[in-house]
Amino acid sequence: MEERIRQIMADVLDLDPRSIDGGTAMDSVESWDSLTHINLCLGLEQDFQVSFTVPEMEAMLSYEDIIRVLAEKL
Amino acid sequence: MVADGRIPDEPRRAFQASLDAGDVTATMRSGQNLLGGNPQAGTARFIRRAMEKTFVGHPALAPLRVALLSSFSIEFVHDLLIAHGFVEGLRIELYQAGFGQFRQDILNSASGLYAFDPHVVILAVEGKDLVPDLYRHDAAEGRVDLESAVTEAGQELAALAKAFRERSAATLLVHNFTPPTWRRLGILDGQLGPSQAERVAALNAALAQLCRESRGIHMVDYAGLVQRVGTSAWYDDRMALYARAPIAQSALPQLAREYVKFLRALAGKTKKCLVLDLDNTLWGGVLGEEGPRGIRLGPDYPGSAYLEFQRVVRGLRQRGVILAIASKNNPADVDEVFATNDHIVLRPEDFSIVRVGWNAKSQSLREIAAHLNIALDHMVFVDDNPAECDEVAHALPAVTVVALPTQPEHFVQTLLEPGYFDGLSVSTEDLRRAELYQQRDQAEELRAQSESIEDFYRRLEMEVVFAPVRETSLARAAQLTQKTNQFNVTTVRYTEAELLERQADPASLVTTIQVRDRFGDNGIVGFMMARLAGSEMEIDTLLLSCRVIGRTVETAMLAHVCEHAARRGAQRVRGRIVLTSKNAPAQDLYDRHSFQRKPGDPGGATDWELDLSAGGIQYPEWMKIVSEVSAS
DSSP: OHHHHHHHHHHHHTOOGGGOSTTOBTTTOTTOOHHHHHHHHHHHHHHHTOOOOHHHHHHOOBHHHHHHHHHHHO | OOOOTTSOHHHHHHHHHHHHTTOHHHHHHHHHHHTSSSOOHHHHHHHHHHHHHHOTTOTTSEEEEEEEEESSOOGGGHHHHHHHHHTTTEEEEEEEOOTTOHHHHHHOTTSHHHHHOOSEEEEEOOHHHHOHHHHOTTOOBTTBOHHHHHHHHHHHHHHHHHHHHHHOOSEEEEEOOOOOSSOTTGGGTTTSSSOHHHHHHHHHHHHHHHHHHSSSEEEEOHHHHHHHHOHHHHBOHHHHHHHSOOBOGGGHHHHHHHHHHHHHHHTTOOOOEEEEOOBTTTBBSOHHHHOTTTSBOSSSTTHHHHHHHHHHHHHHHHTTOEEEEEEESOHHHHHHHHHHOSSOOOOGGGEEEEEEESSOHHHHHHHHHHHHTOOGGGEEEEESOHHHHHHHHHHOTTSEEEEOOSSGGGHHHHHHTTOTTOOSOOOHHHHTHHHHHHHHHHHHHHHHHOSSHHHHHHHHTEEEEEEEOOTTTHHHHHHHHHHOOSEESSOOOOOHHHHHHHHHOTTEEEEEEEEEETTEEEEEEEEEEEEEETTEEEEEEEEEOGGGTTSSHHHHHHHHHHHHHHHTTOSEEEEEEEOOSSOHHHHTHHHHTTOEEOSSOOTTEEEEEEEGGGOOOOOOTTEEEEEOSOOO
16 A cells, blocks of 8 residues: 555655655645645546545645545545 | 655656657657556656656757745645656746735736746636635625625636736636535525525636737636536535645645646647548457447447447537548548448548548557647547557657547547647637548649649649737637747747737738638638837747648748838848757748848748848739728
């Protein structure tokens, strides 16, 4: 799961997948803005075949938050 | 390599291989496979990045600047639009107006929109953003005057269209509007006075009327598109409220494809010819095994599904699509089906050329293309057999291949959904095209019997009519500039609005060319524009439909320019050939007519000049010339 999350993040945010770690967050990544955030949420939804609620999307503000929210849904 | 583990492996490998080989046509074809069905956002992004890295500026891709103006967040369609455009041979560059800034961008002539100098502008406004009262549940009729709200919205659209046209000659595509998903009065909506749905329909009718009365403004039938998909699947209420992005991710590919239908037509890439297989395509079963009476084609399933498909194909022919057959069969069996089946819809004369035999299908397609004088990338090949589809796709990557699904009831959707044959206008020539091609065949037969080429020209009894662009010929003239690739010296595409601008310029000669011969009226088959600058008449557009290539019509066109130039006191006629991969038939035009090549050619083009003091060019003696151009 974590590998797939990193791939989607790398694709949407235009990052090197190897650079994504616990410190990767909306605050620290320049390309992670409100628009790419929606793209990221939609990309994760399509890939993991889930549907996020708005509070979940608002909570997914870092790599670790994404893992946590997704783990609860899967 | 772009990371996206979810793109299907096999098509992705094919895409990567053609990308690595730098083969743009094969990459477009494999990209098409990747984008089939409901592609993931990552797939479109992957294709967009690959294209922008490898093929930017590639001559096979037509550059197109597209501006998106919307009342909501439409950014999520960008990757899909660019990817879908690429697989159709378009290099789309996008301008995205600021959120909800469509009015400001259109009304302010110093806006980013006009600085971008777009070819096409898409105005995507949701009904609830344009006429909020009509969609609000708490706007009770009586307290809110919905009728004037709708009238005013129609007037605002008209004013925006007018302001836009004053500032730009670009093509404008305007969404129409969907009715509210949930009606204010529920099941009573239609019972008490004009319903919400009727009011939206009235607004759509006003918009349709506006488009019909304007030049270069077209309606995107957004309501029809949403209806095909279904309102509840189209809209994502969550994203509408959270991110002002009302269109569901799963619906965006369909929106991108709808736009591409327009862009394809504007770029002159509308398909012209449909080549059909017979067995399990136009009827059920294998004719060679089951015999003319054993195949399924009649009122009962599955024969009914094949009949339905034949009706759709016949409708395409009536729209001007040229039909052809490429089938592996015994010709006598095929003739017997057409002669004896009581239900068959298509007639032998519906097909401009029939290739029934045992050659490879790609060979039949080549022969059909040569016979009709049509480029391969204007052909669509339809077959149920995956092996045949694969053979054609590999041998002729420029041909669009449609592989039919197993069940014949899905054929209609498979053929019509991509909109390959959709154009932005239907001219009389379109409606008569198949017939015109038959006339051409008769003319070719005459040529084969004739003793000399001059005799052939004489016996054609050609009459060539030069006329200014008129109301009735404007659509055809614009369409000719958009569609003609072979005999076209500069291959510049023009919209109707741009042609009207040129026509209004007193220094310009803007002329359509109509050709009649003893076999009938070919309609308007040529177009040219020239402009007087000082003592020189410069030809910037000269094109001729392939139907009349090789009949010296081009000589008459040059003679007409010379005559006009001399009358207006010019001393020289100049012309440029912009070399493309397709315009070989036009490349020696000026050379053949004694123009002198000028030194210092610009890249990819040659410049030519003719001194009129030697008498200019004469009309061929075998033609009757009718000039309806005003003697200014």
